[in-house]
Amino acid sequence: xxxxxxxxxxxxxxxxxxxxxxxxxxxxxxxxxxxxxxxxxxxxxxxxxxxxxxxxxxxxxxxxxxxxxxxxxxxxxxxxxxxxxxxxxxxxxxxxxxxxxxxxxxxxxxxxxxxxxxxxxxxxxxxxxxxxxxxxxxx
Numbered sequence: 001x002x003x004x005x006x007x008x009x010x011x012x013x014x015x016x017x018x019x020x021x022x023x024x025x026x027x028x029x030x031x032x033x034x035x036x037x038x039x040x041x042x043x044x045x046x047x048x049x050x051x052x053x054x055x056x057x058x059x060x061x062x063x064x065x066x067x068x069x070x071x072x073x074x075x076x077x078x079x080x081x082x083x084x085x086x087x088x089x090x091x092x093x094x095x096x097x098x099x100x101x102x103x104x105x106x107x108x109x110x111x112x113x114x115x116x117x118x119x120x121x122x123x124x125x126x127x128x129x130x131x132x133x134x135x136x137x138x139x
Contacts, residue, residue, distance in 0.1 A: 002125060004045060007038045010121055017114050018088045021101045025076070029091065029098060031060060032071040032135040035084035046082040070134050082087045085118055088113030 002010070011025055035043065057072040062068075071079045078088070091098030093111050106114075122128040 002038075005007045005042055007041050007125075008045070009039055011042055013120065014114060014118050015085070015088055017087075017110070017117075018092055019104070019106065019113040021091060021098075021104060023091075024100045027068060027072060027075075027095070029087075030072050031067045032057075032132075032133060033069055033084060033086055034131050034133045035086065036122055036132070038121065038125060039082070039084045040132045042082045043079055046079060052078060055134060057134060062135060063095070081083070085114075089114075 028082055044054065046052075057065070057070050061070070061124045069077070077083060086096070089111075091101040092106050094105060094106075094108075118126070
């Protein structure tokens with residue numbers, strides 16, 4: 001069984017394989033995001049420690065805020081240290097491009113290695129189909 005600390009250690013090991021680059025804060029990549037169960041644990045822990053609000057917006061909220069992520073505060077990501085894998089991959093893979101990082105994409109092989117390791121972790125936690133989002137879905 002994985003505790004919070006072990007989850008964070010495992011996530012950080014996976015995240016460490018994704019290169020950082022100099023974000024220009026254009027926010028073209030910002031919008032509704034999705035994350036998985038271990039990331040939810042990590043994000044909630046961070047929000048609690050930093051006395052930050054857990055945010056879920058309606059479609060109307062996103063439209064009113066130009067479809068930007070609700071965690072974007074003062075031109076910066078307020079959950080940056082615990083941002084989910086989709087945000088970390090932004091600008092690093094061909095399917096999630098960044099106009100400022102076109103020449104430093106990770107290889108497809110490296111991407112599949114990271115993706116497989118992340119997916120295997122989700123399977124170990126029996127959390128493969130448990131997703132969270134900054135967008136409220138009406139059923």
